[in-house]
Amino acid sequence: MRRIAGLSLVVLAVAGVLWADSTLSINGAGATFPYPMYSKWFDEYHKKNANIAINYQSIGSGGGIKQVTEGTVDFGATDGPMNDEQLKAYQDKHGFGILHFPTVLGADVPAYNIPGVTAELNFTQDAIAGIFLGKITKWNDPAIADPNKGVALPSNDIVVVHRSEGSGTTYIWTDYLSKVSDEWKTKVGKGASVNWPVGLGAKGNEAVAGTIKNTPNAFGYVELIYAIQNNMPYGRVRNSAGAFIKADLASVTAAAAGAAKNMPDDFRVSITDAPGKTAFPIASFTWLLIPQKFSDPAKRDAIKGFVKWMLADGQNYTEALSYAKLPKEVVAKETKALNNIQ
Amino acid sequence: MSARLRWRKFVSGFMLTMTGVCALVAVSVLFLILGYLVYHGGASINWNFFTKLPVPVGETGGGMANAIVGSGKLLLLATLFGVPIGFLGAIYLAEFSGGTTAFVVRYAADLLNGVPSIVIGIFAFSLVVHPFKHFSTFAGGFALGLMMIPITLRSTEEFLRAVPRALREAAMALGASKWKTIVTVIVPAAYRGILTAILLAFARVAGETAPLLFTALGNQFWSPGWQQPTASLPVMIYTYALAPYDDWHRQAWAAGLVLLGLILIINIVARAILSRGIAVPRT
Amino acid sequence: MATTTTTVPGAGPVAGSRSFLSRLREGDEIARMITFLFAASVVLVTVLLVFELWQGSALARHKFGFNFFLTSVWDPIFEQFGALPFIYGTLVTAAVSLLIAVPLGIGAAIFLAELAPARVSDTLEFFIDLLAAVPSVIYGVLGIFIVVPLMRQYVQPALKHSFGFLPLFQGPVYGIGFLTAGIVLAIMVIPYIISVSREVLLSVPREQREAALSLGATRWESTWKVVVPFARAGIFGSIFLALARALGETMAVTMVIGNTPKISASLLSPGYSIAAVIANEFTEATGELHTQSLIELGLVLFLLTFILNGLARLLIVATSQRGSGMGHV
Numbered sequence A: 001m002r003r004i005a006g007l008s009l010v011v012l013a014v015a016g017v018l019w020a021d022s023t024l025s026i027n028g029a030g031a032t033f034p035y036p037m038y039s040k041w042f043d044e045y046h047k048k049n050a051n052i053a054i055n056y057q058s059i060g061s062g063g064g065i066k067q068v069t070e071g072t073v074d075f076g077a078t079d080g081p082m083n084d085e086q087l088k089a090y091q092d093k094h095g096f097g098i099l100h101f102p103t104v105l106g107a108d109v110p111a112y113n114i115p116g117v118t119a120e121l122n123f124t125q126d127a128i129a130g131i132f133l134g135k136i137t138k139w140n141d142p143a144i145a146d147p148n149k150g151v152a153l154p155s156n157d158i159v160v161v162h163r164s165e166g167s168g169t170t171y172i173w174t175d176y177l178s179k180v181s182d183e184w185k186t187k188v189g190k191g192a193s194v195n196w197p198v199g200l201g202a203k204g205n206e207a208v209a210g211t212i213k214n215t216p217n218a219f220g221y222v223e224l225i226y227a228i229q230n231n232m233p234y235g236r237v238r239n240s241a242g243a244f245i246k247a248d249l250a251s252v253t254a255a256a257a258g259a260a261k262n263m264p265d266d267f268r269v270s271i272t273d274a275p276g277k278t279a280f281p282i283a284s285f286t287w288l289l290i291p292q293k294f295s296d297p298a299k300r301d302a303i304k305g306f307v308k309w310m311l312a313d314g315q316n317y318t319e320a321l322s323y324a325k326l327p328k329e330v331v332a333k334e335t336k337a338l339n340n341i342q
Numbered sequence B: 001m002s003a004r005l006r007w008r009k010f011v012s013g014f015m016l017t018m019t020g021v022c023a024l025v026a027v028s029v030l031f032l033i034l035g036y037l038v039y040h041g042g043a044s045i046n047w048n049f050f051t052k053l054p055v056p057v058g059e060t061g062g063g064m065a066n067a068i069v070g071s072g073k074l075l076l077l078a079t080l081f082g083v084p085i086g087f088l089g090a091i092y093l094a095e096f097s098g099g100t101t102a103f104v105v106r107y108a109a110d111l112l113n114g115v116p117s118i119v120i121g122i123f124a125f126s127l128v129v130h131p132f133k134h135f136s137t138f139a140g141g142f143a144l145g146l147m148m149i150p151i152t153l154r155s156t157e158e159f160l161r162a163v164p165r166a167l168r169e170a171a172m173a174l175g176a177s178k179w180k181t182i183v184t185v186i187v188p189a190a191y192r193g194i195l196t197a198i199l200l201a202f203a204r205v206a207g208e209t210a211p212l213l214f215t216a217l218g219n220q221f222w223s224p225g226w227q228q229p230t231a232s233l234p235v236m237i238y239t240y241a242l243a244p245y246d247d248w249h250r251q252a253w254a255a256g257l258v259l260l261g262l263i264l265i266i267n268i269v270a271r272a273i274l275s276r277g278i279a280v281p282r283t
Numbered sequence C: 001m002a003t004t005t006t007t008v009p010g011a012g013p014v015a016g017s018r019s020f021l022s023r024l025r026e027g028d029e030i031a032r033m034i035t036f037l038f039a040a041s042v043v044l045v046t047v048l049l050v051f052e053l054w055q056g057s058a059l060a061r062h063k064f065g066f067n068f069f070l071t072s073v074w075d076p077i078f079e080q081f082g083a084l085p086f087i088y089g090t091l092v093t094a095a096v097s098l099l100i101a102v103p104l105g106i107g108a109a110i111f112l113a114e115l116a117p118a119r120v121s122d123t124l125e126f127f128i129d130l131l132a133a134v135p136s137v138i139y140g141v142l143g144i145f146i147v148v149p150l151m152r153q154y155v156q157p158a159l160k161h162s163f164g165f166l167p168l169f170q171g172p173v174y175g176i177g178f179l180t181a182g183i184v185l186a187i188m189v190i191p192y193i194i195s196v197s198r199e200v201l202l203s204v205p206r207e208q209r210e211a212a213l214s215l216g217a218t219r220w221e222s223t224w225k226v227v228v229p230f231a232r233a234g235i236f237g238s239i240f241l242a243l244a245r246a247l248g249e250t251m252a253v254t255m256v257i258g259n260t261p262k263i264s265a266s267l268l269s270p271g272y273s274i275a276a277v278i279a280n281e282f283t284e285a286t287g288e289l290h291t292q293s294l295i296e297l298g299l300v301l302f303l304l305t306f307i308l309n310g311l312a313r314l315l316i317v318a319t320s321q322r323g324s325g326m327g328h329v
Helices: A002-022 A035-048 A061-070 A084-094 A125-133 A142-148 A168-180 A182-187 A204-214 A224-229 A249-261 A297-311 A313-317 A328-340 B003-042 B047-051 B065-096 B099-114 B117-132 B137-162 B165-173 B178-189 B191-206 B233-242 B246-275 C020-025 C028-056 C058-069 C084-115 C118-133 C136-163 C178-202 C206-214 C219-230 C232-248 C251-256 C274-284 C288-325
Strands: A024-030 A052-058 A075-078 A098-113 A159-163 A200-202 A218-223 A236-238 A283-291
Touching: A024 A061, A024 A297, A035 A052, A035 A098, A035 A224, A035 A297, A035 A313, A052 A204, A052 A297, A061 A075, A061 A084, A061 A168, A061 A283, A061 C274, A084 A098, A098 A168, A098 A204, A098 A224, A098 A249, A098 A328, A125 A142, A125 A159, A125 A168, A125 A182, A125 A236, A159 A168, A159 A204, A168 A182, A168 A218, A168 A283, A200 A204, A204 A218, A204 A224, A204 B233, A204 C136, A218 A224, A249 A283, A249 A328, A283 A297, A297 A313, A297 A328, B003 B246, B003 C084, B003 C118, B003 C136, B003 C178, B003 C219, B047 B065, B047 B246, B065 B099, B065 B137, B065 B178, B065 B191, B065 B233, B065 B246, B065 C028, B099 B137, B099 C028, B099 C288, B117 B137, B117 C028, B117 C232, B117 C274, B117 C288, B137 B191, B137 C028, B165 B178, B178 B191, B178 C028, B191 B246, B233 B246, B233 C136, B233 C251, B246 C118, B246 C136, C028 C058, C028 C288, C058 C288, C084 C118, C084 C178, C084 C219, C084 C232, C084 C274, C084 C288, C118 C178, C136 C178, C136 C251, C178 C232, C178 C251, C178 C288, C206 C219, C219 C232, C232 C274, C232 C288, C251 C274, C274 C288
Parallel strands: A024 A052, A024 A075, A159 A200, A159 A218
Antiparallel strands: A075 A283, A098 A218, A098 A283
16 A cells, blocks of 8 residues: 555656656736736647647736746736836846837726616716725716716715736826826826725736626726626726727727837837827736846747737737737837847 | 522523524534535536636636646645654654653644744745745645644644553563654554544645745646646635636636535545544543 | 663653664664654744744834834835734734624533533534634635625615714725624634633533532523633633634635725724735735835734734643643542
C-alpha cells in the first residue's frame, strides 16, 4: 500500500515536470475593462496556436501595473496609462523600459437600476459629477430630471457604486470628471484608486455590474460590454459639443479620431471629453504593457506574435463585443513599434 | 404549590425549551446551506462542468475542469508540505523533547494556527511569489501547507501521547530502540487518530480562498507543472459569484456544492474512522 | 556496553543514561535530530512570518507612527493611509456577530450539555462540527444571494421603520453593510461557541448540579446559576475563540460588507474590514507606502488574533482543570 502511494507520487511528480514542458505558458494580468475582449482573444489564439497558452487574469489595471513592474507576470494591461513616475520606477527596477500597446477602444457608461425606469436617461456633466461628489442624492433631482422630461423619476436615494480596487475604468471615469468639473478635480482628482466621497465599492467591472444589477436605485460606471451583456440600462452623456451621445462603435471611434492623427510615440493619450459633435465623451484606449526586453526569447516571440495577430485578425472580433477597432494609423504605428521589443 | 414556585417552574421550562430552539436553529442552518446548494447547484452539475475549461466571458457552456485539477494539485502540495512537518514534529514533541522545547514548539504552532488566512497569503507572497517572480501552484500549495501544519502537529501529538505506556514498555523490554518502537508500535497504535487529524487538516484548507488570491492567482487554461498560476475551486466560486453573468452564478453554485460535498464527506469519514474505536483504548 | 534501563519513554525527555554512541548506533539520535529539525521548522516558519510582517511594514510604521490608528483617510493618490475605518469595521462586524452568536451559542450548548440525551447531544454536535467545516467563500456566496436580498427587502426596512430613531438604523438601505456582515459572521462563529462551551459545561462535576437541585433549585436555576458560572471562564474562552475567527474572516466579509472605507454609526451603512481591504488591494497596491500600509494592517490583525487566541486558551484550560480537579466523592 505504501509502496503504491510512493510510486504514484513519483509518477505524478515526473508527469508534472514533463507536462510543464509541452505548453508555453505566458501570464498577464490587469484591466477588467477589456477582459471580455481579451478572454475571447486569448481563447481564439490558443485554438490557433495550441502550444501557447496566454493566461490573463483580470485583477484591475492597478494590479496589472504593479505585477508587471514586480515582474511576477510577463505582461500587464491597463486603461489608465502608466504615469511618468511609474515608468521611471519600472526603468529603475529592471534597467529597461516598458511599452504601451493600444488594443481596442472602449467606453465607460453610466449604468443604473431604477425601479420602473427602463428609458435611456440623459446625463449632463454636472449631473454625473454631482452624483459622484455626493451633492446630488435623489433620482428626481432637477439636475437629472431636467434633461429627461417625460420620464418619471422616483424620489429614491441614489446608491452610487464604484470600484474598490485600483482600476483603469476608474481612471477613465475620474479623468473625465476632472476635465468637466473643477470641484472634482480639486477635491478628488484622477487616478486608478481615489478617495471616493460616496458610494459602495465592488471589485472589478464584473462586481460593479453585479452590484448595480442587484441593488435598486444603483448608479455606477462600467465598460460598455458589461452593461450590454447584462441587459442593464445605461444613459447618454452630454459631450463637449453639447449633444447627448450614447456609447456605441460609432461614437467611440469618433472620440478617437483626433488622437489617431496625433498619436504620441509612446501611445499614451487621453481621449475623454474629446472634441467632435458625435464623439462619446467617456471613451478610452486600453493598453497592453509589454516590457522592452525579454530574457526568454520564446516568450518574447510568442507575445510579439500575439500582438501581430491582434492588430490584424484580432481586430475582427472587437465589434461583436462592442469594442471599437483601432484606427488604421494607430495600427500602422504599433506594428512598427513592435520592433522595439527585444 | 405557591405562585412563586409555579413561576420558577414555568421559567425553567421556558428557558430550557429556548435552549432547544437555539440548538435547532444552529443545526438547521447547516441543512439550509446544504439544501440551497443542492437545489441551485445540483442542476448545474453536468458533464461540462467537470470536463470543460472556462469559456470567454459572456459565453456559456464552460466548465471548471482546470479548477478541479488545480485544487487537487494545490492540496497535494499542501499535504506533502504540511503533513510531514506536522507529523514528524509531533513525534519529536511526544517522544523526544524536553519541557521547554515542547512548550516553544506548541506555542509557535498555536500562533500559526491563529494567523488569519489572508495574512498567510501575504506571507506566502513575500516568501515565494516575490523572490521567484512567479505566481504559482507551488506558492499556493506552500500557503495551504502552512495552514495544515498546526492542526496536524497538535492532533498527532495528542494521539501519540495517548498510546499507553504498557505498549512502549513492552517494546523496550523486547530490546527495541526508540525509533523502532515509534515506527513499529506507537505510530501504528495511534494511526487512526493521526489519519483523522490529516483528513481534518486537509478538509480545512480545501475550502480556503484568501491565501490563494496572492499565490496561485488564477488560470483560464490548464496549469502545466507546478510553477504556473492555477485556477482553483474556491477562487472560481469567489470570482463567479461576484460577477453579473447568470451562467457564472450557476457554475458557482455547482462548484460550491462539489467543494462542500467533498469537505463534508472527508469530515464524516474522518470522524467515522475515529469513532470506530482507536486501536488502543484511551486512558 | 553496560546499559541501564531508560526512564519511561514517551512521557518526557530521553534520559541520557545511554551513551551517545549507543543511541547513534541504534538510530535513535538520528531519529531525534530529524524530528527535531521538523519541529524546529515550525518555530522557524512562525518567527519568519512575524519578521516578514514587521519588516514589510517598516516604511509605513515610520511614516505614520501611531497616527496610523487614528486617521480615517485612505487615499492612495495623496498617499495618506489611516487604519481607523478598517479597525472600526472589523470591530463592529465582530461585535454584531457576537451579539447574535453568543446567546444562541450558549443556549444551544446548554441544551446539548444539560438536557439532551447523550446520543442526541453527540449527533447534534456532529452536525455543528460540520457547520464549522463549511468554507468561508460558500458563506459569502450564500450571503450575497440569500442574506443580502432578505436584508434589503425585509429586515432592514423593518428595522429602519421600528428603530429608525436610533442612529444605529438610519441611512439608505443597501442590503450589504455592517449588519449583514455581522449576521453572516455570526453563523460562521456559532459552531465554535457551541462546541467549546458544550465541552466545558460537560466537564462541570455532577456534584455541582446535584447540590443545587438538592437545595430546591429548578433545572434551569441549577444550570444558569450554578453550572454556567462554574464554567464561566471556559465559555469566555469560547467567545474569544469565536471573536478571533470573526476578526480574521476575509471572504465572507468582503462579499457582503460594501467595501467602503467609511466610519458610520449606522449598522445599515457599508463599511470595510482589515482582512477585506487586504484581499482587495494587495495585488495592486502601487507604491511602496500603499503596500506597506496594507502589510501593517495585516500585522495589526495578526496581533489582535494572537492576543485573543492566547487568552482563550488560558481560560479554557483553566476551566477544564478546575472542573476535573474538583474532588470526587
